[in-house]
Amino acid sequence: MTTAPQATGRQIPDRLMSPTRRALKSWEMLLFVVAVGIFVANSLASPYFLDPWNLSDASFNFTEKALIAFAMAMLIIAGEIDLSVASIIALASTAMGAAMIAGAPVPVLVAVGLGTGVLCGAFNGLLVARFGLPSIVVTIGTMSLFRGLSYIALGDGAYTGYPAGFGWFGQGYVWWVFSFELVLFALFAVVFYVLLHRTNFGRAVYVIGNNATAARFSGIRVDRIRFMLFVLTGLMSGIAAVCLTSRLGSTRPSIAMGWELEAVTMVVLGGVSILGGSGSIPGVVIAALVMGLVTFGLGLLNVPGIVMSIIIGALLIGVIALPRLWRMLRK
Incomplete structure (x- = not known):
């Protein structure tokens, strides 16, 4: 005697869903909806928001922070982190200022900023990859x-x-x-998308982040x-230093203070584990837009900077805790 099969109630695994359904259920789609909501709220809150300029x-x-976040995303996916990115900006900006005082032309200033970033990233990468030190300790x-x-070079x-020029x-x-910065952001978004999602190098980054030991045994x-990722992060910090120093027109030791927190928040908010x-x-691209819209909207409403820092810190804690709380509720 046979019995009719009963429904098991099991959910379809994500990998077996259609691409469209996977996209609709993705974190990126949720972020996009949030970005649209923030855009609408800002347009209603301030009559000046929709002005193109x-x-x-x-x-x-x-x-500028997103340029760092692109490289930081790949580094975190590989199981590492770099908390020195804001300090690399400060040192690169200081080096450019010293070169400017020495009479260097604009192309040399840019080369000095990028070179300083690369050297700082290589120093971090050497300590982590060659000597096996924990990246969080090294970069702190x-x-x-x-x-x-x-601070030694500039003091007050x-x-x-x-x-x-x-x-x-x-x-x-x-x-x-x-603006040049916006075009640069779009260009590097495409470059990093191709690098991470369409190359063997990007696939290796995912493998290392999931199981570094298995990655070694697979060749x-x-x-x-890891060393290349730290160098890449240093390079992007150098590019951010050129843009930020150019925009401010000056260099101080406190430049980009606290940007490491915002870069990490941008990466984690973008769905990077x-x-x-x-x-x-x-x-990460959508997360950058969300954070930009939030800070700009609060600025139009004359919200103090310390409140913005509190919101960014709350975003970081919330995004890290939300997936775990969701799993607990489902169980």
Whole structure:
């Protein structure tokens, strides 16, 4: 005697769903809905928000930090982290200021900023990949080291008087309301998307983040890739230093203070697991837009900066805790 099969009530695994259904259920889609909601709320809260030039100015709230977040995302996916990125910006900016005082032209200033970022990233990568030190400990140490060098060089002073041509990197516009920084953000979003999601290097990053030991046995050069990721993060910090110094027109040791928190928040808000092994560049792009819209909207409402810092800290804690709380509720 046979009995009719009964429904088990099991859910369809995500990998067996159609691409459209997976996209609709993804974290990136939720973030996109949140971004649209914030955009609508800002447009209702302030009559000045929808002005094209105001929206262009809003991009300065996230583009420089997003450049760092792209590289930081790959680093965290690989199971590492770099908390010295803001201090790399400070040291790179100080090096550019010293070169400017020495009479260096604009191309040399840019090369000095990028080179300083690469050297700082290589130093972090050497300590982590070659000597096997924990990245969080190393970069906490270099966070103090790099900024300390800036304070030694400048003290309470500042470098000012950068050449007029240098200001274009942080203040110039490519076309209409599209600033150089915004175009740079879009360009690197595509570059990092291809690098992480469409190359063997990106697949190796995911494998290392999920199981570094298995990655070694499969022939992946784990230490080399980790070193390259730290160098890449240093390079992007150098690019951010060029843009920020150009936009401000001056260098102080306190430049970019606290940006490491905002970069990590941007990455984690974008759906990158803080434990490594998962995440996407589109998520980081949308997270950057969300944070930019939030800070710009609060600025239009004259909300104090300390309140914005509280909101960013709450976002970081909430995004890390939310998935675990959701799993607990489902159980």
